Amino acid sequence: MFLANVQVITIVLLLVVLIPIACLICVAFVLRFKNLKKSKNVSVDKKDDTSLEEQKEVFLLAYGGSENIVSISQERTKIIVTVNDTEKVDGVKLQELGAKGVLIVDKEVRASFGDRTSNVYEVLTL
Secondary structure, eight states: HHHHHHHHHHHHHHHHHHHHHHHHHHHHHHHHHHHHHHOOOOHOOOOOOOHHHHHHHHHHHHHHOGGGEEEEEESSEEEEEESGGGOOHHHHHHHHHTEEEEEEEEEEEEOOOOHHHHHHHHHHHH
């Protein structure tokens, strides 16, 4: 009799714990896929050469102008730009342009653009 009560209590406790955890996992999946869908909608526009040139100019201004840029390189999800003067770099503007994070160390500006990195690098190196 005691063993049957322990089994019932165990089942009830498992259900009380597992149901909320399962709900949280479902909510996490929904939010994750919703954010993925939003991030894919934002991309560098490749319609024509003029718009690419305009985009390049906007990115260059965010890095302090073309005269401020020494070199541009790409890692997996980051654009690394070596600059002459970090005071001219507008980190807020880079975030408005889609950078998920901007890190300025010494003369390097590392901006993380996620899956858009290759498109942004292409625009910067036109």
